[in-house]
Amino acid sequence: MATSPEQQLRAYVDYLRDMGVYDLYAREAPTAVLPEDVRTRLLEAASKVAAVKSAAPATAARAAAPAAQQPRPVQPAAGAFAARTAPTPPVAAPRPPATAPPRGDAPAFFGDDAPPPLPPELSAPMPKPKSFDELAPLPTQRVPAADRPAALAALRAEIGDCTRCPLAYAGRHNIVFDDGSPSARLMFVGEGPGQDEDLSGVPFVGKAGQLLNNMINAMGLKREEVYIANIVKCRPPNNRAPEFVEATTCSQFLLKQIDIVQPQVIVALGKTAANYLRGNNDSLTSQRGRWLAIRGAKLMVTFHPAYLLRDPAKKGEAWKDLQQVMAELGLQPPARKA
Numbered sequence: 001m002a003t004s005p006e007q008q009l010r011a012y013v014d015y016l017r018d019m020g021v022y023d024l025y026a027r028e029a030p031t032a033v034l035p036e037d038v039r040t041r042l043l044e045a046a047s048k049v050a051a052v053k054s055a056a057p058a059t060a061a062r063a064a065a066p067a068a069q070q071p072r073p074v075q076p077a078a079g080a081f082a083a084r085t086a087p088t089p090p091v092a093a094p095r096p097p098a099t100a101p102p103r104g105d106a107p108a109f110f111g112d113d114a115p116p117p118l119p120p121e122l123s124a125p126m127p128k129p130k131s132f133d134e135l136a137p138l139p140t141q142r143v144p145a146a147d148r149p150a151a152l153a154a155l156r157a158e159i160g161d162c163t164r165c166p167l168a169y170a171g172r173h174n175i176v177f178d179d180g181s182p183s184a185r186l187m188f189v190g191e192g193p194g195q196d197e198d199l200s201g202v203p204f205v206g207k208a209g210q211l212l213n214n215m216i217n218a219m220g221l222k223r224e225e226v227y228i229a230n231i232v233k234c235r236p237p238n239n240r241a242p243e244f245v246e247a248t249t250c251s252q253f254l255l256k257q258i259d260i261v262q263p264q265v266i267v268a269l270g271k272t273a274a275n276y277l278r279g280n281n282d283s284l285t286s287q288r289g290r291w292l293a294i295r296g297a298k299l300m301v302t303f304h305p306a307y308l309l310r311d312p313a314k315k316g317e318a319w320k321d322l323q324q325v326m327a328e329l330g331l332q333p334p335a336r337k338a
């Protein structure tokens with residue numbers, strides 16, 4: 001099976017992530033280093049994963065077809081790990097269903113070459129992220145309002161066509177950087193782009209974005225007057241929450257955005273945003289409804305608009321959170337039309 005070094009590395013990372021290893025990128029001084037023999041065997045295992053991934057769709061289709069329609073062995077379809085040069089050996093007949101291995105055992109296709117168990121440090125539960133206050137010292141000077149658009153543009157240029165974390169390879173269409181005023185007193189932080197945001201390149205434009213617009217308007221503001229960004233700038237597949245390595249890799253950019261805009265108040269939308277901003281794994285309930293602080297700004301945690309769409313009964317509680325923000329910023333709700 002011939003694969004490029006990039007494909008081998010990708011398969012290796014996929015394999016480790018399947019095994020529950022998430023912090024490959026995060027540690028400046030790793031506390032656990034893979035022994036050479038383990039690393040070699042994992043690389044061999046990753047190549048087998050690549051081979052199985054390439055062959056699986058064709059094998060499944062053949063297994064599902066009646067015997068009379070069974071095709072002759074053919075080259076596997078080109079996929080992420082398809083062979084580029086090596087001839088493809090004839091495909092073996094489908095095996096009878098195997099008994100599922102006990103949780104923690106190597107998958108059956110590793111056979112006798114199953115890799116040894118990972119060191120406990122690498123299969124440990126998700127580590128606690130650093131808070132945004134721990135990541136870097138607070139800036140000693142404010143960026144003048146006139147310079148903020150250029151500073152944000154320079155940061156966007158620094159991000160470029162980013163491949164710093166696995167979300168770069170998860171089917172994104174656009175890096176979703178920000179929206180709103182670089183001089184905003186109020187900043188909203190969500191967890192990551194969804195499908196609409198990924199396609200448009202603008203945060204909070206889908207149904208949840210429409211509800212966020214309504215919340216902003218109810219506070220007596222326009223969307224153009226606030227600043228909106230996310231913990232991660234690329235869409236996590238299937239709208240899942242960003243994983244540790246993704247969030248902690250991308251947070252360097254959100255941190256700089258906050259330091260450039262220097263809002264008076266930050267509203268964290270949902271548990272994931274609050275957890276990564278504050279460096280904890282606390283529940284939303286324990287964090288919302290009261291003033292906290294992050295990077296020199298007052299922080300209010302409230303429900304994510306997507307959650308409010310699923311549970312509209314919580315809108316009243318979210319409104320109480322936003323009323324505290326309004327009081328802090330001296331905002332009045334817009335006058336009702338007669």
Ligand code: SF4
Pocket residue numbers: 159162163164165166167168175232233234246249250
């Ligand atoms: S999520 Fe952030 S760190 Fe990851 S690829 Fe996108 S821009 Fe880069």
